[in-house]
Amino acid sequence: MLETRDVPPADDYVDPVSSDPKAFAAMVNSWVPHDIVLKDAWFPLAHGFAATEKPVRRAVYSQPYFLWREGDVAVAAEFHPSDRLTSGKSAYSNAAGRYPVIEKYGYIWCWFGNPDNAAPEHVPSIPYLPEEGGLPVHMLGTVRFDCTAPLSLENLIDLTHADFLHADVVGDEKMDKETVEVFHDSESITMVRTCVNKSVAPIMKWFGGVRADVQQVRQVIRIYLRSHAAIAYGRFSPGDNVQLFHPCVPETRDRTRLDYTMNTSNVKKTNPFRYIMPKASYKVSRQDSSMTSPQSPRYMNPEKRKDLHSPLDEAGQKYRVLMLALAERQARGDYAYRDNVSADCSELIGYDGT
Amino acid sequence: MSDVWWAVARSEEVSQSRPLNADIGDQPVVLWRDAEGIVRALEDRCPHRRAPLSLGCVLGNGMIQCGYHGWTFDGATGHLEDIPNLKSKTRFPPIYKARNFAAAESGGFVRVCLDSKAAPPLPANETLPLSGTAQVTLGHEHFIAALFDDPSLVIAIRRVRFTPYLMAELAEQDGRLVLERSCQWATPHWPAPFSSDFPITLRIATDPVSGESDLLLRDDGFNPLLRATLAPVPAARGVTQIRWRARLESGRTGIKARSMGFGRGSPFCVLSSVDAGALRILKPSASIHAAALREAISTAAQSAGAA
Numbered sequence: 252m253l254e255t256r257d258v259p260p261a262d263d264y265v266d267p268v269s270s271d272p273k274a275f276a277a278m279v280n281s282w283v284p285h286d287i288v289l290k291d292a293w294f295p296l297a298h299g300f301a302a303t304e305k306p307v308r309r310a311v312y313s314q315p316y317f318l319w320r321e322g323d324v325a326v327a328a329e330f331h332p333s334d335r336l337t338s339g340k341s342a343y344s345n346a347a348g349r350y351p352v353i354e355k356y357g358y359i360w361c362w363f364g365n366p367d368n369a370a371p372e373h374v375p376s377i378p379y380l381p382e383e384g385g386l387p388v389h390m391l392g393t394v395r396f397d398c399t400a401p402l403s404l405e406n407l408i409d410l411t412h413a414d415f416l417h418a419d420v421v422g423d424e425k426m427d428k429e430t431v432e433v434f435h436d437s438e439s440i441t442m443v444r445t446c447v448n449k450s451v452a453p454i455m456k457w458f459g460g461v462r463a464d465v466q467q468v469r470q471v472i473r474i475y476l477r478s479h480a481a482i483a484y485g486r487f488s489p490g491d492n493v494q495l496f497h498p499c500v501p502e503t504r505d506r507t508r509l510d511y512t513m514n515t516s517n518v519k520k521t522n523p524f525r526y527i528m529p530k531a532s533y534k535v536s537r538q539d540s541s542m543t544s545p546q547s548p549r550y551m552n553p554e555k556r557k558d559l560h561s562p563l564d565e566a567g568q569k570y571r572v573l574m575l576a577l578a579e580r581q582a583r584g585d586y587a588y589r590d591n592v593s594a595d596c597s598e599l600i601g602y603d604g605t
Numbered sequence: 606m607s608d609v610w611w612a613v614a615r616s617e618e619v620s621q622s623r624p625l626n627a628d629i630g631d632q633p634v635v636l637w638r639d640a641e642g643i644v645r646a647l648e649d650r651c652p653h654r655r656a657p658l659s660l661g662c663v664l665g666n667g668m669i670q671c672g673y674h675g676w677t678f679d680g681a682t683g684h685l686e687d688i689p690n691l692k693s694k695t696r697f698p699p700i701y702k703a704r705n706f707a708a709a710e711s712g713g714f715v716r717v718c719l720d721s722k723a724a725p726p727l728p729a730n731e732t733l734p735l736s737g738t739a740q741v742t743l744g745h746e747h748f749i750a751a752l753f754d755d756p757s758l759v760i761a762i763r764r765v766r767f768t769p770y771l772m773a774e775l776a777e778q779d780g781r782l783v784l785e786r787s788c789q790w791a792t793p794h795w796p797a798p799f800s801s802d803f804p805i806t807l808r809i810a811t812d813p814v815s816g817e818s819d820l821l822l823r824d825d826g827f828n829p830l831l832r833a834t835l836a837p838v839p840a841a842r843g844v845t846q847i848r849w850r851a852r853l854e855s856g857r858t859g860i861k862a863r864s865m866g867f868g869r870g871s872p873f874c875v876l877s878s879v880d881a882g883a884l885r886i887l888k889p890s891a892s893i894h895a896a897a898l899r900e901a902i903s904t905a906a907q908s909a910g911a912a
Contacts, residue, residue: 414690415670415672415674424689542672542673545655559700560653561688561691562691563688
């Protein structure tokens with residue numbers, strides 16, 4: 252059952268990342284992602300096309316969500332329309348058992364938390380997805396990760412893993428120079444990785460028409476903490492920019508659903524990359540799962556042994572601390588959004604409409 | 606468990622080309638051969654993000670590289686030697702290491718001790734040519750008890766049938782648990798309960814802790830017919846992994862003994878599935894005194910150590 256005790260934001264908020272290095276390190280090493288259940292967030296539970304007259308079932312931390320359309324309007328309920336046993340209704344839905352719903356960016360977003368706190372401004376900003384949706388189905392897909400959702404996102408925000416785990420898709424670690432910058436607020440974290448003369452991603456070489464041996468790369472991962480949703484935006488020169496929306500829905504504490512959108516409408520229609528790149532998720536996600544699946548049970552309980560870290564892990568470490576700080580705030584009954592997740596982040600991620 | 610040498614692989618299973626995962630109870634281990642061909646063993650868990658090192662690769666210099674972020678470790682010490690993306694020749698502090706284990710190889714088995722400073726075990730004299738690996742859904746202790754009480758539930762020897770009768774019950778000999786079981790040829794014969802003599806026996810000598818067992822099948826002239834070594838290792842979720850090696854002795858006399866060499870496959874094997882119905886009703890017999898004997902052997906060893 253939802254136990255929320257709304258309290259106004261405290262004025263004495265301290266940034267957990269910049270406050271005390273010792274406290275920061277202690278939080279990094281107390282990372283038990285299985286214990287984190289953040290509430291009062293919108294989750295993109297289905298692509299818009301998945302909601303029809305016939306209800307489909309989704310879940311957030313095992314909480315049931317049934318989605319369907321009444322006319323053109325998407326609705327979400329805690330119970331199947333055929334199920335009259337509504338006596339066990341939770342506090343996550345209203346008196347009629349309905350959840351707050353918004354349809355935006357081609358997704359059915361459902362609120363997980365106190366329904367009274369649902370507000371449109373808490374839907375994250377995704378600059379390169381059309382608000383009204385409508386992207387072709389070949390740019391959409393569903394993959395699953397056999398792990399807890401925060402591990403999947405920690406994996407994503409540390410892109411050095413891609414040089415080893417996905418070298419056959421996005422290229423290996425060979426490059427002249429690599430810099431990583433990290434920005435954050437209380438609701439999001441953004442990592443910008445710049446690579447000079449990086450070996451060309453094989454998928455761009457084989458299908459994207461890139462003939463050069465190296466390319467200049469700027470990759471941005473921006474995670475909206477509560478919604479467990481990430482933007483992955485890559486600028487490649489030469490090559491086409493990559494525009495991925497990567498929402499990790501925690502169906503349970505140990506399994507993650509990803510209804511992704513790889514918007515390749517910026518790529519010429521005659522270029523195979525436009526059609527192949529969205530399908531790369533099927534390969535890449537299994538590669539990720541091969542690591543995060545055995546990782547997941549190893550992060551299920553507190554460990555005396557500390558993880559070792561390198562300077563390249565800054566983003567992952569800050570992600571851990573920000574998630575723990577949010578969880579700690581919510582445990583104290585503070586569910587307020589201190590920063591606006593729906594503010595346009597185009598400038599921050601370097602998106603200029605291409 | 607920490608000072609026991611466990612035979613976690615056969616020599617031919619460990620290579621320079623691909624890391625191998627093994628378990629000792631709930632402890633995952635990764636094995637590979639370094640550039641000199643020496644077997645190395647580390648915890649199968651990268652200390653960076655806890656991914657299994659066995660999913661990585663062995664580099665040309667004999668070090669193991671994690672497949673997740675490329676952290677590279679020296680097998681002899683477990684020390685972190687490289688993080689490729691750092692693009693520097695940084696030397697890492699001593700704490701930057703994977704947990705390393707002692708490894709030794711002899712007799713066609715790779716043994717690992719979780720105590721990295723353990724003295725190496727005595728080397729085996731020979732390597733038996735036949736070999737295999739079986740995994741059974743039976744705990745380590747129960748596997749050994751079944752081997753003592755009714756070998757037919759866990760092993761098979763071509764042309765041989767085990768009887769319920771022992772020539773020598775389980776006893777301590779040179780620090781091992783030893784018994785000798787009467788056997789018959791698997792041909793029509795007078796039923797065992799009514800037989801005055803048996804043509805062959807199986808001697809089983811078992812290490813009281815690891816359960817590693819030497820088997821010797823002999824005829825009534827004391828001529829060896831078959832030798833085998835079984836190495837059961839407790840693995841995850843109550844599974845027992847058994848590596849074995851065996852040799853059919855030459856110079857076997859008699860049609861029945863010679864016929865052990867005819868047929869497809871190995872004349873010896875460890876069964877990969879156990880008849881649970883038969884196991885459930887199997888009454889403890891030879892194994893009844895095993896726990897007391899183990900205790901006595903352990904006490905004697907401690908006394909000898911103290912002296």
